[in-house]
Amino acid sequence: MKKMLAALLFLSLILNIIPAIAEQKWISDDNKAFFADLLMDLMSAYETSSEDDDARIDTDLAQIRLVSESDWDIASAIAEHWRDVYLDDDYPLFVYKEGEQFASALEETSLRDSEHHAFVLLGYELKNGEMQPELVGRCDAAAAAARSFPSTIVVCSGGATGDNNPKQHTEAGMMRDYLIRKRGIDASRIHIDEAAKTTLQNAKNTMEMLKQQGVETITIVTSTYHQRWGQAIYNAAAALYRKYFDYSVEIVGNYCFDTEPAHDMYRYDDRIAINQIAHLLGVPLDMEL
Numbered sequence: 545m546k547k548m549l550a551a552l553l554f555l556s557l558i559l560n561i562i563p564a565i566a567e568q569k570w571i572s573d574d575n576k577a578f579f580a581d582l583l584m585d586l587m588s589a590y591e592t593s594s595e596d597d598d599a600r601i602d603t604d605l606a607q608i609r610l611v612s613e614s615d616w617d618i619a620s621a622i623a624e625h626w627r628d629v630y631l632d633d634d635y636p637l638f639v640y641k642e643g644e645q646f647a648s649a650l651e652e653t654s655l656r657d658s659e660h661h662a663f664v665l666l667g668y669e670l671k672n673g674e675m676q677p678e679l680v681g682r683c684d685a686a687a688a689a690a691r692s693f694p695s696t697i698v699v700c701s702g703g704a705t706g707d708n709n710p711k712q713h714t715e716a717g718m719m720r721d722y723l724i725r726k727r728g729i730d731a732s733r734i735h736i737d738e739a740a741k742t743t744l745q746n747a748k749n750t751m752e753m754l755k756q757q758g759v760e761t762i763t764i765v766t767s768t769y770h771q772r773w774g775q776a777i778y779n780a781a782a783a784l785y786r787k788y789f790d791y792s793v794e795i796v797g798n799y800c801f802d803t804e805p806a807h808d809m810y811r812y813d814d815r816i817a818i819n820q821i822a823h824l825l826g827v828p829l830d831m832e833l
Contacts, residue, residue: 568788569826570788570824570825571612571615571825572611572612572615574611575608575611575612575615576826578604578608578611579608579619579822580822580828580829580830581604581607582604582605582608582619582622583622583818583821583822583827584818585597585600585604586601586622586623586630586818587814587815587818589601589630589631590630590631593631597631601623601627604619604623605619605620614787617783617787618780618784618787618825621780621782621786622776622779622780622783625776625795626776629772629775629776630772630776630814635772637768637771637798637800638650638653638797638798638799639799639800639801639802640681640685640800640801642681642684644688645688646688646692647685647689647691647692647693647799649799650692650693650763650797650799653797655693655763655796655797657692657693657694657695657696658693658695658760658761659695659696659697659758660758660759660760661693661695661696661697661760661761661762661763662697662698662699662754662757662759662761662762663689663693663696663697663699663763663765663799664699664701664746664750664762664763664764664765665682665683665686665698665699665700665701665719665765665766666682666701666702666743666746666765666770666774667679667700667701667703667705667715667716667719667740667746668682668702668715668767669705670704670705670709670713670715670718672708672709673706673708673709673710673711673713674713674718675715675718675719675722678767678803678806681801681803682765682766683722683723684727685765685799685800685801686719686765686799687727687728689763689765689799690723690729690733691729696733697733697734697735697757697759698729698734698735699734699735699736699750699753699754699757699762700715700716700719700720700734700735700736700737701716701736701746701750702714702715702716702719702738702740702741702746703715703716703737703738703739703741703745704738704741714736714738715738716737716738716740717736717738719736720734720736735753735757737749737750737753742820743770743773743774743777743816743820744777744820744823744824746774746777746778747777747778747780747781747824748824751778751781751782751791751793755785755793759793760793761793761794761796761797762778762793762794762795762796762797763795763796763798763799764778764797764798764799765798765800765801766801767801767802767803767805768802768803769803769805769811769813770805770810770813771798771800772813772814772817773813773816773817775795775798776817776820776821777817777820777821777824779795780821780824780825781824782794
């Protein structure tokens with residue numbers, strides 16, 4: 545119990561310092577309460593599923609549409625993806641097998657090799673300015689995927705993290721160097737964002753990079769417990785870019801380094817995802833963690 549309370553307290557502190565995407569008003573003020581209802585109902589449907597879940601979600605969407613068709617487009621994209629990834633028990637996670645040189649699990653899917661596709665590799669906190677084993681595992685997974693799909697680019701995202709990091713090494717910089725020097729991935733294929741320190745910032749910062757590179761589809765590469773959470777944030781950011789910046793990118797795949805979360809708070813990945821989506825949209829949530 546003490547460990548759970550400590551984890552929830554830590555989670556609360558983390559969520560309180562996650563910045564929203566500033567200066568942009570994404571949805572109408574009149575719809576913020578309805579968006580809050582939708583997000584809470586999505587989370588509830590995952591945590592305590594019932595026969596009424598679909599009806600409540602559809603009612604939330606209908607309320608949003610009465611206020612704004614534009615807002616409804618965004619809400620529908622968020623809800624549809626949540627239903628596919630969080631609420632579908634059969635949603636598959638494709639897992640990297642330690643030591644393999646190619647992504648055999650991905651090769652058996654319908655994923656196509658294309659210069660308009662990107663593997664988006666999400667960072668993990670550094671320790672003493674160096675990559676921890678979990679981040680090395682994510683990089684190994686990304687390298688295997690890059691070998692299997694040689695036309696793709698790799699986007700690494702993650703800033704300078706960790707308490708003891710005097711040289712301000714960044715997750716993205718360390719990932720890039722590892723992929724090039726240790727795994728033989730061509731430097732010209734790797735693009736980096738060295739500013740992000742949260743999954744929300746990952747999505748915000750890399751979305752513009754993906755747009756500039758002409759990327760049309762992405763596969764999220766991260767740890768198993770982080771995959772759905774990461775996808776939920778990227779999908780929400782993609783919905784905003786599609787609506788407001790005339791840029792469409794679709795999440796078409798996932799690839800995972802299989803590991804258990806190092807912190808108990810990460811077991812509440814759905815709650816973190818919902819909170820980060822709320823911050824992204826500028827929607828206040830009344831949530832007890």
